[in-house]
Amino acid sequence: MKAINISYKPAGQFEDTRFEKIHNVVFSNSVEASICVAQEIATLIKLKQANNKPCILGLATGSSPIRVYEELVRMHIEEGLSFSNVVTFNLDEYYPMDKNSIHSYFYFMHQHLFNHVNINPNNINIPSGSVSQKELHQYCIDYELKIKEYGGLDFQLLGIGRTGHIGFNEPGSHYNSGTRSITLDHLTKIDAAPSFLGINNVPKKAITMGIGTVKSAKRIVLLAWGHNKSSIIKDTIEGEITSEVPASYLQKHSNTTFILNEEAAQDLTRLNTPWLVGQCIWDEELSSKAIIWLCDLTKKSILKLTDEDYNNNGMSSLLIQGGSSYDINIKMFNKLQHTITGWPGGKPNADDSSRPERAKPHKKRVIIFSPHPDDDVISMGGTFDRLVEQGHDVHIAYQTSGNIAVSNQEALKFAEVIKDMDYSKGSKIDTIINKLHSKTEDVEDIKDIRILKGLIRKRESLAATRFVGVPDKNVHFLNLPFYETGTIKKHPMGKIDVDIVANLITKIKPHQIYAAGDLADPHGTHKVCLDAVFSALNHLKPLKFMKDCWIWLYRGAWHEWDIHQIDMSIPMSPDQVLKKRKAIFFHQSQKDGVMFQGNDLREFWVRAEERNNETAQKYHKLGLADYAALEAFKRYYY
Incomplete structure (x- = not known):
């Protein structure tokens, strides 16, 4: 089975290293990356259409896939991409959750994709957050069976949480788990809190496809953007397979690609410390990064680094290029020293040749x-x-x-101060105070509030x-x-x-x-x-x-x-x-x-x-x- 279905054009060429266990492609930005993923999905849809077969897509929510959906919508409107043969299964849903709530994934998917393309509503499958507790177990079994009746997922789109969860498969999830109810990890609820305007409003549970369900997909693409994902991306791609990082189970899937922007990939060994992987082109930025890393590793200041320190830690080629540790160290020390200034607007009447800011004009x-x-x-x-x-x-x-x-309580405090100083009756502030008394943080504010x-x-x-x-x-x-x-x-x-x-x-x-x-x-x-x-x-x-x-x-x-x-x-x-x-x-x-x-x-x-x-x-x-x-x-x- 091929490792990737279309030709991506990443920011940097992918190279297998002894550290990495999942194929990944790094892009300079998430927009370019998302467009490429959307093109792969569109290619699959068209291929299935040409063979008169349904295209079974597993879809994700959250901020990561939004641009992918926008591009699919654009291709539908401007290029005639048809979704008539597409059947979708969403990964998860909060529980309990009314599908009409702005926080529901039903709402999310219709807002970002389904309302804008010609998909048959009967082909849309999203876990229901309103199933009764009594019926929930059988509901999850039926959701799993329906995926199997279609022959499994042709393509599964994933994001990744900071706990390493895919879907809502939190740490501790079994590699062979199926669709089920799950309790959300505290960190997951923290990350969801802004959308719910407070962690107390985040549901405690969710319905999610299982790890086993996801791994059964013929093709998996995982998206990750931003340096707040960089640590878990490194653990997933380079670490051991463990239930504590559920996404690491994807190391055993033969057709998975992680699509990353530079910030999300920054902790990968080949990008963070490439001198540990192979030969480097030692430009000024990489040299500076490596020397700072070496100081941290050896617990030495810059001027105390030796030839042996460089040679023993994969940086011998920098030593050859720089001449000696003494010369390299002095150059780096001076560079850092010249960044320090008490004059952020430039120092008047001073030699600014080694200062970060210009001396003129004196007043900026x-x-x-x-x-x-x-x-x-x-x-x-x-x-x-x-x-x-x-x-x-x-x-x-x-x-x-x-x-x-600004919280409702804080706004109410100020509104009541205004009220205390306003001796007129029936003023606008009365309406605002009444609204603040009755509303919860997860409800959208009216304009006056x-x-x-x-x-x-x-x-x-x-x-x-x-x-x-x-x-x-x-x-x-x-x-x-x-x-x-x-x-x-x-x-x-x-x-x-x-x-x-x-x-x-x-x-x-x-x-x-x-x-x-x-x-x-x-x-x-x-x-x-x-x-x-x-x-x-x-x-x-x-x-x-x-x-x-x-x-x-x-x-x-x-x-x-x-x-x-x-x-x-x-x-x-x-x-x-x-x-x-x-x-x-x-x-x-x-x-x-x-x-x-x-x-x-x-x-x-x-x-x-x-x-x-x-x-x-x-x-x-x-x-x-x-x-x-x-x-x-x-x-x-x-």
Whole structure:
């Protein structure tokens, strides 16, 4: 049986290594990858049609396959791809779950695929979340039998959870399991919590196809995007087969391919430490990454690495190319040392030949793009403060209102304050208060409540920017339309979003732009906001003022740039760390009981401080100065 059914064109050529046990293809981005997968599915559908046979597809939900479904819909509308012979079986469904709920996978599949193609409704099979407990066992048996009656699945599309689950086959699932009811892992519920506006609203159980059912498919393609999936992808592809990582059972399937973007594949040995696999082309980035890795492995600072360290750890060719460990070490030490500056806007009247930023102009116009109304102070509050202190013309652009992250309880508190100050009867605030008293977090907000929640975040932002010293006229609330849906699911980025960003850049004509480069979720708000900035930059690139505009990317509260990726690092004193903390505290609605906490129970200010301290410690362990904290940035060339 062939390992792959169509010719993929990956970002990097796949090479079998002694580490990898599942065929995988790495693409530069999830869009290109999704289109290729959709083309394989379309080819299979047409082949079955030519032979007058049904095409039996196993389908997945979640964010990973959305772009695949969009491309299939496009091919149906624009190229006449017919689904008349297609029979589908979905992997899973929450239990209990009404099929008409916006959280149901029935709703998801119809919204993203079935409502837009000519599939026979009788050919759609999705586990029912409304089957009675008494009938559930037999229902699962019947679902399994129906798949077998069709001769099994021709093609199974999968995503993967951070627990390694495929479908809802959580850790502990048996390799021969069939369709059944299962209790969701806590981490799975945490990942689902944003869609349900809180973990308490996530169902505790689900119905899922079993591992045995999935493995019986003739062809399996698994999708994974984003660096939050990179660890489990490595465990699945390179680790041992174990029930603790259910996806690892796919190592025994002879026709499986994992389709990954670069972020999801970054921990694979051939990409993360390719010098352990074979010969490398030692460019500057790979050399830097390898030296940092070697320091961590040997627990040595850069200047203490020896020829023996390089030779014993797969890096002898770098030693040959570099001349000696002494020469390599000095070059790397100087490179890292030159990333550190207390002048993020450039140091006036200084030799800037080895500094990350230009000395001129002395006073720069700066835009800090913040996807949510607190990312600026959480992610780069110290740098923000330094830019203001050093006299630069700093502008803050809050790209979204952030209203969905304000809890009903927080909004009710503010609404009742307004009510206490409003002596009129029957005002709009009464309606808002009544709605907030009666609604639950998983119900979409009405427009007036969204406005109230957005205003809460706006005023918190202004309090923080005033504390740092930015005049109100330099604070811009863009309220990009893609975000304003009232639910966790957003609209696609549109021309109007890009135009709003481009108009602000054109008005200010900045010398520096800071933007959030946190790409853990390729469908998340940070990614869309960054894409809007990138699209605006590409549009404005021919303009004269753009030749003097440099772009610096920062990371969010959860992740930091790897040391070898950092182009500029800004040290903070203990007093500056404290000032950053106070700026974060102005975002009170996000401080206590934050809605989208994730599996990290620390408050955002704690996450930020510990991340900045950890970066400083990494620099110090490499032999550089010992700072209280460091904020890190990567330059983007457009």
